[in-house]
Amino acid sequence: MPDRIDELHEEIEAAPIESADDAEAFRIRYLGRKQGAITNLFQQIGDLPPEERPTFGQRVNALKQAAEERLEAATARLEREAQARGPSIDLTLPGRTPARGSLHPLTHTLHEILRILRRLGFETYEGPEIETDWHNFTALNFPPDHPARDMQDTFFLQDAPTDDPAVLRTHTSPGQIRVMQANEPPLRIAVPGRVYRNEAISYKSFCLFHQVELLYVDEGVSMAQLKQVLFSLARALFGADVKLRFRPSYFPFTEPSAEVDVWGDGEWMEILGCGMVHPNVFRAAGVDPERYSGYAVGMGIERMTMLRYGIDDIRVLYENDVRFLDQF
Numbered sequence: 001m002p003d004r005i006d007e008l009h010e011e012i013e014a015a016p017i018e019s020a021d022d023a024e025a026f027r028i029r030y031l032g033r034k035q036g037a038i039t040n041l042f043q044q045i046g047d048l049p050p051e052e053r054p055t056f057g058q059r060v061n062a063l064k065q066a067a068e069e070r071l072e073a074a075t076a077r078l079e080r081e082a083q084a085r086g087p088s089i090d091l092t093l094p095g096r097t098p099a100r101g102s103l104h105p106l107t108h109t110l111h112e113i114l115r116i117l118r119r120l121g122f123e124t125y126e127g128p129e130i131e132t133d134w135h136n137f138t139a140l141n142f143p144p145d146h147p148a149r150d151m152q153d154t155f156f157l158q159d160a161p162t163d164d165p166a167v168l169r170t171h172t173s174p175g176q177i178r179v180m181q182a183n184e185p186p187l188r189i190a191v192p193g194r195v196y197r198n199e200a201i202s203y204k205s206f207c208l209f210h211q212v213e214l215l216y217v218d219e220g221v222s223m224a225q226l227k228q229v230l231f232s233l234a235r236a237l238f239g240a241d242v243k244l245r246f247r248p249s250y251f252p253f254t255e256p257s258a259e260v261d262v263w264g265d266g267e268w269m270e271i272l273g274c275g276m277v278h279p280n281v282f283r284a285a286g287v288d289p290e291r292y293s294g295y296a297v298g299m300g301i302e303r304m305t306m307l308r309y310g311i312d313d314i315r316v317l318y319e320n321d322v323r324f325l326d327q328f
Contacts, residue, residue, distance in 0.1 A: 004041070005041065005059050005060065005063055008030070008037055008038070008041075008063055009063060009066065011030075012030060012063070012066055012067050012070055013066075013070070015029075015030075015070075017070075017071070017074035017078075019078070020078060022074075023071060023074055023075055023078065026067075026070075026071055026074070027071055030067045031064070031067055031068065031071070038060065038063055038064045038067060041060045041063070042057075042060055045057055045060070102325070102326075102328055103328070104317075104325065104328070105305050105308075105309055105311075105317065105325075105328045106210060106301055106302065106305050106317055108305075108328065109237075109301055109304055109305040109308060110192055110210065110212070110301050112237065113190075113192075113212055113233070113237070113299075113301070113304070114190060114192060114212070116232075116233055116236045116237070117190045117212075117214070117233070120229060120232060120233070121188050122188050122189060122190040122214065122216075123188065123189050123190070124189070124190050124191075124192065125175055125178075125179055125189045125190070125191050126175075126191065126192065126193060127169075127172065127174055127175035127178055127191055127193065128169075129168060129169055129193065129194060129195075129196075130157065130166055130167070130168060130169070131166070131167055131168075131169040131174045132165075132166060132167075133165050133166075133167055135174040135177050135178065136167055136169050136170060136171075136173075136174050138284070139174075139177045139281065139284040139285065140173055140174070140176070140177065140252060140253040140281055140284075141252040141253050141278050141280045141281055141284075142252050142253075155167065155168045155196055155198060168195075168196035169193075169195050169196065170195055170196065170197050171195050171211055171213070171298055172191040172192065172193045172195060172211045172212065172213040172298065173191075173213050173253060173296065173298060175189070175191030175193075175213055175215075176189075176191070176213065176215045176253075176277075176281070176285070176296060177281070177284065177285050179191075179215065180215075180217065180282075180285035180286065180287050181285050181286060185217040185218055185219075185287065185292050185294075186216075186217060186218035186219075187215060187216065187217040187218075187294075188215070188216045188217075188218075189214070189215050190212055190213065190214055191211075191212065191213035191214075191215070192210070192211070192212045192213075192301075193210065193211065194208055194209075194210055195208065195209060195210070195211050196208045197209075201315065202314075202315075205314065206302070206314050206315065206317075206318065209300060209301070209302045209314075210300070210301035210302060211298055211299060211300060211301065212297075212298075212299050212301065213296065213297065213298050213299075214229070214274075214295075214296065214297035214298075214299075215277070215294060215295075215296050215297075216229075216294050216295050217277065217282075217287065217292050217293075217294035218292065218293075218294065219291060219292060219293070220293065221276075221292075221293045221294050221295060222293075223256070223276060223295070225295065226274060226275075226276070226295040226297070227246070229297075230244065230260060230272075230274065230297065231244060234262065237304065237308065238262065238264075238307065238308070242262065242263075243262065243263035244260055244261070244262060244263075245260065245261040245262075245263070245268055246258045246259075246260055247259045247260075247261065249273060249275075251273055251275055252278070253275075253277065253278050253281050253296065254273075254274065254275025254276055254277060254278055254295075254296055255275060255276060255278045256275055256276060257273065257274070257275035258273070258274055258275055259272070259273050259274075260272045260273070260274060262307055264307045265310070265312075269303055269306075269307060270303070271299055271300060271303050271304055271307070272297055272298060272299035272300065273297070273298050274295065274296065274297040274298070275295065275296065276293060276294070276295050276296075277293070277294040277295065277296050282294075302314050302317060305317065309328070
């Protein structure tokens with residue numbers, strides 16, 4: 001075996017490395033983990049008498065170091081030569097315009113909604129996607145034992161504090177609380193963002209979706225103002241002949257509450273929930289409900305996108321199918 005070490009030293013010094021393929025072949029032949037020649041020598045140390053093993057091991061280590069240094073030097077030389085040759089393309093050829101991407105239909109709709117709302121006086125606020133249980137539920141009049149929590153079953157984070165666990169927000173409504181805690185009325189804000197719910201995936205529902213929350217707080221705010229804002233938004237999005245339907249509903253954080261449907265493709269489709277902010281929500285955020293009133297709106301961007309573009313299955317918005325996305 002000592003003779004084999006001398007032979008490999010000579011081979012390593014004489015082996016040609018003139019290309020990247022040569023370098024890879026050199027690495028595999030001498031330094032490969034399974035069949036490399038030097039690796040095989042290491043595996044044979046156990047077959048030697050104990051008194052010969054230290055000397056033999058030192059010689060094999062020196063051989064390995066020599067092979068690595070030869071490979072590193074050759075690789076560095078090849079890189080320098082490649083840089084000296086310049087780019088591998090002909091820079092004198094005519095240029096080609098790179099293919100341009102486009103915004104996702106959800107992004108188109110969201111940008112359009114925020115643009116309309118800015119014209120109506122709403123500022124944009126973006127809250128965190130990971131919320132506390134207090135901001136997401138309790139402050140919005142969902143006590144811990146409230147049955148309405150079942151409607152917004154969500155994803156809790158592991159290792160979160162048990163007294164106020166962290167959750168993936170189920171709506172953008174926690175933005176209401178954060179803004180009211182930090183600012184004095186009057187307030188007129190829009191809170192866009194992604195939200196999460198533990199729902200079965202179907203053609204009309206998904207485990208994540210997007211919302212825009214509206215909040216207007218001032219003295220003397222009325223339901224009539226809320227309806228006028230929603231009519232103005234719907235006309236700007238869907239056209240002047242849009243048909244809206246308000247249905248009485250229930251939400252813990254508004255009273256009275258309503259759901260709003262849009263007529264399209266021969267049927268009504270629910271697009272948002274709304275109502276006058278509940279006094280308990282004002283109290284939780286430190287706003288005087290005797291002095292101020294306000295309305296809140298939570299609208300779903302996916303369903304508005306489906307209505308705008310004639311999409312009949314919400315799942316295609318998340319499949320990243322280029323054939324679908326190229327149409328926008």
